[in-house]
Amino acid sequence: MGNFVLGKYLPYDSIIHKMDPRAKILAMLLVLISIFIPAGYLGYAILAVVIVTTVLTAKLSLKFVWKSMKPMLFMLCFLLVVNIFAVKTGDVLIAFGNFEIYSDAVFNTIYIAVRLMLMIMVTTCLTATTKPLDLTLGIEDLLKPFKKVGVPAHEIAMMISIALRFIPTLIEETERIMKAQASRGVDLQEGKLKEKIMAILSLIVPLFVSAFQRAEDLANAMEARGYAPGQRRTRYKQLRFHFRDYMLLVCSAGLVAAVAVLALVL
Amino acid sequence: MSIEFNKVSYIYSEKTPFEYAALHDIDLLIKEKKMTAIIGATGSGKSTLVQHLNALLLPSGGKLKVLDFEIVAKEKATNLKALRSHVGLVFQFPEYQLFEETIMKDLCFGPKNFGASDEEAQKKAIHALKLVGLDESYLEKSPLDLSGGQKRRVAIAGILAMEPDILVLDEPTAGLDPQGAVQMMSLFKELNQKYAKTVLVVTHDMEHVLNYCDEVVVMKKGTIYAHTTVKEFFKDTSYLDELHILPPAIVRVRQMLNERGFHLPSDCYDMKQLCSAIAKEVKHHG
Known part of the structure; x- marks a missing residue:
């Protein structure tokens, strides 16, 4: 991976x-x-x-x-x-x-x-x-002209940057869970169909649980720091x-x- | 029947711009039926090292012998599943590996993967759950409804249910309350003494190293910096300073008293011994 x-x-x-x-x-x-x-x-x-x-x-x-x-x-x-x-x-x-x-x-x-x-x-x-x-900064700027027709440029850019930010995290998480389940005898390469389905399930369920947990934590952290999507904001870069x-x-x-x-x- | 590293090295993302050597020519012999602590700063290669023990990572160089299994770099390893049934590896924050609807099913998952029948697996599951200090009323609960500490116990029970000969734990007490941590470490000690399992613990807590472990392996920048008995390790505090390790409280007390004129023996490691040694010395002068 x-x-x-x-x-x-x-x-x-x-x-x-x-x-x-x-x-x-x-x-x-x-x-x-x-x-x-x-x-x-x-x-x-x-x-x-x-x-x-x-x-x-x-x-x-x-x-x-x-x-x-x-x-x-x-x-x-x-x-x-x-x-x-x-x-x-x-x-x-x-x-x-x-x-x-x-x-x-x-x-x-x-x-x-x-x-x-x-x-x-x-x-x-x-x-x-x-x-x-x-x-994402570039995408946000390029979408700005469409704001007048109701395209939420900033929100889209924020969603994309969060999604991009979490790709490596989720890949890391997947690897971690795969290893943890491999320690419990899961074999993703071999085994019968039923075992394989079990193996995939043992990977996906924890991944979803942690992804939702992360999403909730992130939303709370953003709100705690006063993030409001519609607000006009300046930019460092x-x-x-x-x-x-x-x-x-x-x-x-x-x-x-x-x-x-x-x-x-x- | 021990664990033997022979010039083992490991490189992450070999032959890419992200190449990173995590282990350099590790030579290490871990004795059977001992409780060994692995310590070292973050990024010193502890987690990489322990993942070799059940072949989750295969060495980039050198060779490794665990029980009767031999893993040589660049050779196709066989029988990994059999090795994994003998070496139980508990990852950092193992709670995330829980996935079944009930705790019973989750605990049976490991044993069944290694070929146990339903009945055997359930027996092992109940035994493991008792070991970690939870009673049978938990069996039909969902593992996701438990508190953090309970989840940790169930996750560890999931590994214990496999009845491994070697138990490897990567920071098992991280994030637990002090009392929970002590219970956890006592459990590992019990497994080591009563069930004669070889236990390896990665930890940052020197109190745990002193109170529960027999031997200590110090890692630094992907090499073995020291490997000695715990008593020997805490004898020489100047050496600990060099490693930026804060010694356990009792060692610090002894050291401070000695700096102020006491002559306390360097091999007393429990409260009682230290107190009587101090009393003796005070009486002697008084």
Whole structure:
């Protein structure tokens, strides 16, 4: 569980780490849009080059990025199976008697896989270079314009930051409970179905009990210190745009435009 | 049939940016049927060390022998479940491991996992509950309805019900009231003496070390700094200062009196002995 890397912040020192979280979030959204523009092989090649360059500029190793994609592999395999059964267009690649696998099924899956991988890489670039708290500050600021139409920007940001804050705590807690139950003879790997269900139950019940306990304690602690959600509050950390942040936005907007033009031309 | 660490080291998150070596080449021999205290500052590796005893953590280097089981680093360990039935590990704040609807079911959980029949498990459960000082009226209650101290007892009973030969406790008295802590430590002493179990206790309380334990292992920065008998350990107070350990009250009294001109023997560790030694000396001068 300690090797779970998706969404983990890595404290390196790079230009991307120093950028304003708002700029990074907006840039990420722009790149995500460009990933969804169908611009053929060339478009994805360009995107891949740009994204890999960003990953390397952020001093992240490709191994780390690859690791954060691992949880997706299972989903992709599942998708491949579904596609094989559902998609019946294109050329027949392999035939087992009556059962035929079509080329479009495989291509569709590869297509989705490439998109997913690129998306994960982009989001990893954001989450690995931005402290969770800065990220929520950025989200709060970006949501501010929507306050007029009733979006509770501050509350959303507070909820996100609390959720993010407790992910490592809950992972630690899970590990602790797993170990405690393992000492009592629980074996999560082996055993019959009934034993496995018992094993999972012995993990989930204590986890929920402690999570609710924590939530209650936290709510009380916040109220005791006079927290009121609707209140106007000042902030210790002020976000400021620098030249590099504008450059990032211009570049990502440029990327979207380039891919869009490419898509139109094709 | 003892516990033997042979150059054991352990590294958390090996080969990642978060790599952290918690144990360095630990050599340690823990004798059977003794009660051993493990002390040391936070982060000195105590919890990491005890988690090796029932193979929850496997050594990154070196080898480890517990009872008849041998665990060698980088080799696939087998029979871990059998080892865990012999070594009962009670974690810090074990209350969170309670999950069943009734205390009876929760106490039966361990023994059943290790292959006991329903009947056997219930027998063991009732025995364990009595050991921790709760009566049978608790059996049908929900463990989540108990007070903090009672939950702790039930959680420990859950381990005792497995009837392990070696009992390992990570700060079992943390957060208990002084009276509850004393009862808890007396229970472990009883298990050690009456049921001949090997007991290891991680603790910060020097009074407990002095009053209940036979041997003491001092850890510092992931190494074994000292391993000696309790009596030997509290003899030399200058050594304790070096470790930033505040000696038990009785040792401090003796030390202060000696600084002010008394000549009290360094091996008296209980109130009665100390009092008669002081009286003798006062009479001698008076």
